[in-house]
Amino acid sequence: EPEVTQTPSHQVTQMGQEVILRCVPISNHLYFYWYRQILGQKVEFLVSFYNNEISEKSEIFDDQFSVERPDGSNFTLKIRSTKLEDSAMYFCATGLASYEQYFGPGTRLTVT
Amino acid sequence: AQTVTQSQPEMSVQEAETVTLSCTYDTSESDYYLFWYKQPPSRQMILVIRQEAYKQQNATENRFSVNFQKAAKSFSLKISDSQLGDAAMYFCAYRSATGNQFYFGTGTSLTVIP
Numbered sequence A: 001e002p003e004v005t006q007t008p009s010h011q012v013t014q015m016g017q018e019v020i021l022r023c024v025p026i027s028n029h030l031y032f033y034w035y036r037q038i039l040g041q042k043v044e045f046l047v048s049f050y051n052n053e054i055s056e057k058s059e060i061f062d063d064q065f066s067v068e069r070p071d072g073s074n075f076t077l078k079i080r081s082t083k084l085e086d087s088a089m090y091f092c093a094t095g096l097a098s099y100e101q102y103f104g105p106g107t108r109l110t111v112t
Numbered sequence B: 001a002q003t004v005t006q007s008q009p010e011m012s013v014q015e016a017e018t019v020t021l022s023c024t025y026d027t028s029e030s031d032y033y034l035f036w037y038k039q040p041p042s043r044q045m046i047l048v049i050r051q052e053a054y055k056q057q058n059a060t061e062n063r064f065s066v067n068f069q070k071a072a073k074s075f076s077l078k079i080s081d082s083q084l085g086d087a088a089m090y091f092c093a094y095r096s097a098t099g100n101q102f103y104f105g106t107g108t109s110l111t112v113i114p
Helices: none
Strands: A005-007 A010-013 A019-024 A031-037 A044-050 A053-057 A065-068 A075-079 A088-095 A107-111 B003-005 B010-014 B019-021 B024-026 B032-039 B046-052 B064-069 B074-079 B088-096 B102-104 B108-113
Touching (some): A019 A088, A019 A107, A044 A075, A044 B102, A075 A088, B003 B088, B010 B019, B032 B064, B046 B074, B074 B088
Parallel strands (some): A010 A107
Antiparallel strands (some): A005 A019, A019 A075, A031 A044, A031 A088, A044 A053, A088 A107, B019 B074, B032 B088, B088 B108
């Protein structure tokens, strides 16, 4: 069964550094999302992406964040200048229809 | 913004027994979707079941079923014949029919006792 994959599984970075988290969606999916989950807290929506543009974003998704799908397959989340509070699990989700989301295994981001 | 409330931070159930996890939500919309996701220790979120608000019939998926009470804005998950592999964090989620964002509850940690 096809799955959403994410790389890396764990990323450690220093405060102020840029990180790029990568997601490979299920091949025919059209809707793409990023969520984050700070340890022990609930899953929070960051952004949704459809037809090569952002369709919705949350207050968390400020100018430090960006998303793109540069090669038509990978879906990336970039954090330009990481802060300690960006430490979290980042989940990518994709769907063929807008009402479904299949999650990847997540990338654990640790900012030191 | 819509809110999703899971009032049971932890639940436990004996293997082979039935357990019900509670979820309530707040919305002014009439058309939306509700979901239960399971997050095992491996941390990957897995869709358990989905309910469309316009459907009166409660969704079922094998041992998993929901009790959807639209007027009460309640969406509970029943797990029958609980198995050790059901142990996980369970999240209730809401999505408007017109929006893209999923709103998640804080989760219920389910322990299955052998």
